Amino acid sequence: MHKVMIVDDSPTILASMSGILGSAGYSVVKAANAEDALGQVKAGLSPALVITDYHMPGMHGVQLIEALRKLTQTRFTPMLVLTTESQQEKRDEARKAGATGWLVKPVQADKLLEVVKQVAPSLQAIAA
Amino acid sequence: MSGRILAVANRKGGTAKTTTVVNLAAALADRGLRVLLVDLDTQGHTGLGYGVRAAPGEPTVHDLYRGGGTVDLGPAIRSTTVPQVDILPADRGFSGPDGAVAPLALATALRPLAADYAITLIDTAPTADALLINALASAHHVLVPTQLHHLAVDGVGQFARSYFHVATSLNPELRGLSIMPVQVDLRITMQRDALQRLEARFGRERLLPGVRSDIALAEAFGREVPLKYFKPRSRAVQDFDALCSHVMEKVFAI
Numbered sequence: 001m002h003k004v005m006i007v008d009d010s011p012t013i014l015a016s017m018s019g020i021l022g023s024a025g026y027s028v029v030k031a032a033n034a035e036d037a038l039g040q041v042k043a044g045l046s047p048a049l050v051i052t053d054y055h056m057p058g059m060h061g062v063q064l065i066e067a068l069r070k071l072t073q074t075r076f077t078p079m080l081v082l083t084t085e086s087q088q089e090k091r092d093e094a095r096k097a098g099a100t101g102w103l104v105k106p107v108q109a110d111k112l113l114e115v116v117k118q119v120a121p122s123l124q125a126i127a128a
Numbered sequence: 129m130s131g132r133i134l135a136v137a138n139r140k141g142g143t144a145k146t147t148t149v150v151n152l153a154a155a156l157a158d159r160g161l162r163v164l165l166v167d168l169d170t171q172g173h174t175g176l177g178y179g180v181r182a183a184p185g186e187p188t189v190h191d192l193y194r195g196g197g198t199v200d201l202g203p204a205i206r207s208t209t210v211p212q213v214d215i216l217p218a219d220r221g222f223s224g225p226d227g228a229v230a231p232l233a234l235a236t237a238l239r240p241l242a243a244d245y246a247i248t249l250i251d252t253a254p255t256a257d258a259l260l261i262n263a264l265a266s267a268h269h270v271l272v273p274t275q276l277h278h279l280a281v282d283g284v285g286q287f288a289r290s291y292f293h294v295a296t297s298l299n300p301e302l303r304g305l306s307i308m309p310v311q312v313d314l315r316i317t318m319q320r321d322a323l324q325r326l327e328a329r330f331g332r333e334r335l336l337p338g339v340r341s342d343i344a345l346a347e348a349f350g351r352e353v354p355l356k357y358f359k360p361r362s363r364a365v366q367d368f369d370a371l372c373s374h375v376m377e378k379v380f381a382i
Contacts, residue, residue, distance in 0.1 A: 076212045078160035078246070095373045100160045101380065118380050119161060121131055122244050 002123060003029045004116070005047035007037040007064065008082065009056045013105075017051065017082075020109045021116070026123070034059035038067055046073040049120045051103070054083035054090070062097045069098040078119040082107065131242040132379045134249050135267035139290070140283040141254035143273045144310040145169075147345050149251040150177035151364070152271075154354035155372035157212035161246035164205070166238065167218035168263055169253040175217040178208040179352035182217040189216040192237055193225035193259070199237045210354065214245070229258035231298050235266040247379065256290060264294040269304040269379050271336075274326075276309050276319035281329055288330070305330075306378055308371065309338030336374045339367040 004026050006017045011032075018028040029045065031037035033056050041047070050068065052061040059067070061081050068074040078100040083090065091102055100119050103112065116123070136145045136152075146169065153163045166189055167174040175181055182188045187204035205214050230236075242248040250263045264270065270291055274280045284307055295302040307326055314320055327335055342364035348355040356365050 076157060076160055092373075095159075098159060101376065115380075118132070119246055121246055122162065 002048045003027045003045070004049045004051065004123070005029050005031060005037060005040070005045070007031040007034060007050065007052035007056070007061070009033050009053065013053065013082075017107075017112070020112055024113055026116070033057060034061065034064035034067075037064060041068060041071055041074055047077060048123045049116065050074070050077055050079040051082055052079065054081050054085070054094075062094050062099065065094070065099050066097045080115065080119065131239065131245060132247050132269070133238070133242050133267045134247060134269050134271055134375070134379060135252060135263040136249060136271045136273065137252040137260060137263060137287065138272050138274060138283065139254055139256050139260075139287050140274070140279070143254070143275055144339070144345075145254070145273055146171075146173045146177065146251055147349075148271065148273045148308065148310070148339075149174050149249045150349075151345070151354050151356065151368045152372060152375065153213050153249055154210060154356045155368045156247055156376070157210055158356070158369075159372065159376070161212065161376075162244070163213045164242060164245040164248040165213065165215040166234075166248060166250040166263075167215060168234075168259050169251050170218050170220055170222045171253070172218040172220040173349070174251040175215055176352060177349055177354065178210065178213065178215060180206050180208055180215050180217050182206075182219060184221060186217075188219035188222075189234075190219035190222040192233055193222070193229060195226035199233075201237050202241060205241065210357070216241075225258065229262060231258070231261050231265050234259075234262035235299070238266050260290065261294060261298070264291060264302060265298045267299070268301050269306065270302070271306050271308055271375065273308045273310045275311050276316075276322040276326075276338075278318065278322065280322045281325045284326065284330065304378055305334060306336050306375070307334050308336045311341045312338035313341055336378075337367065337370050339364055339371065342367075 008014050014030050054061040065079050080101050081094045081099050082103045084105045252263045344359045344362045348358040351358045
């Protein structure tokens with residue numbers, strides 16, 4: 001309940017992001033790829049926020065968001081896309097799929113926490 | 129930075145302020161954002177757009193303007209049939225404030241509640257009264273829907289004076305004004321001319337994508353749901369989804 005789900009095929013990024021969010025008091029659950037994330041949600045996990053990498057082997061981040069938006073428990077969940085790119089076309093693609101916002105890597109800790117507070121303020125209250 | 133507040137306002141009537149609030153909220157909710165609506169217009173049409181009516185005696189946002197009324201608006205918040213969207217309904221029987229209205233009355237009462245939401249949208253009446261000043265004094269950003277009419281530039285200009293007055297005297301956190309054309313049909317010469325004049329006067333960066341004319345928007349009010357839940361493939365739904373992206377970039381910088 002009230003967990004931030006981080007989806008990235010890089011163990012380094014997973015460790016870094018979960019470290020930043022964990023230190024700020026958030027409860028974090030990790031997924032090594034989109035299929036893993038989708039499996040966890042279908043098994044009953046209801047994340048309060050999803051932060052997913054764009055480029056991953058297999059299903060990419062925007063495809064994951066499209067899939068999650070079709071599931072009841074994540075129909076209205078904030079979802080952020082994480083990537084090294086900031087092209088407008090990619091942003092448009094992500095928005096069309098239902099992404100809430102976009103974070104360009106490398107993400108500074110203060111920027112990450114600011115965006116998380118913006119899109120999921122009630123989650124912030126739980127963490128505080 | 130959490131709890132962003134967006135006032136939807138124009139002193140001119142019939143510019144689709146309520147339609148914008150109802151349908152923009154639905155688009156924002158679809159992006160996973162928790163939204164609070166504040167129906168400051170005593171017609172109560174934002175509430176009707178979500179099937180919410182405050183019966184006589186039930187708490188409303190207008191309790192703030194009654195002598196001896198409570199300033200805790202929390203109990204007045206209602207959930208709607210759309211997950212993620214709550215509303216502070218209007219008092220449709222409200223005939224005016226009891227005495228002078230403190231310019232920051234709404235800001236003081238609303239900001240603690242808005243902290244639990246990603247975004248709060250305030251619908252305002254087409255007037256230049258104390259409640260409009262209250263809305264602007266609460267907001268971080270203002271969205272001005274306008275028809276592309278000969279009088280649009282003048283109307284937005286008049287409104288902009290209220291905006292700058294509040295931004296420079298009452299609310300230093302009010303830092304953005306965006307103009308949103310409604311009932312757009314750029315086959316009409318007058319509309320193209322009006323758009324050019326708005327761009328020249330206020331700058332291209334303040335102009336958001338417009339929403340095309342669509343009778344389905346009015347029909348959805350009859351169903352008491354946002355258009356997205358009535359005719360999800362309609363062109364106005366596409367337009368509000370596009371508008372939503374731009375509003376999020378303006379308000380959240382993401």
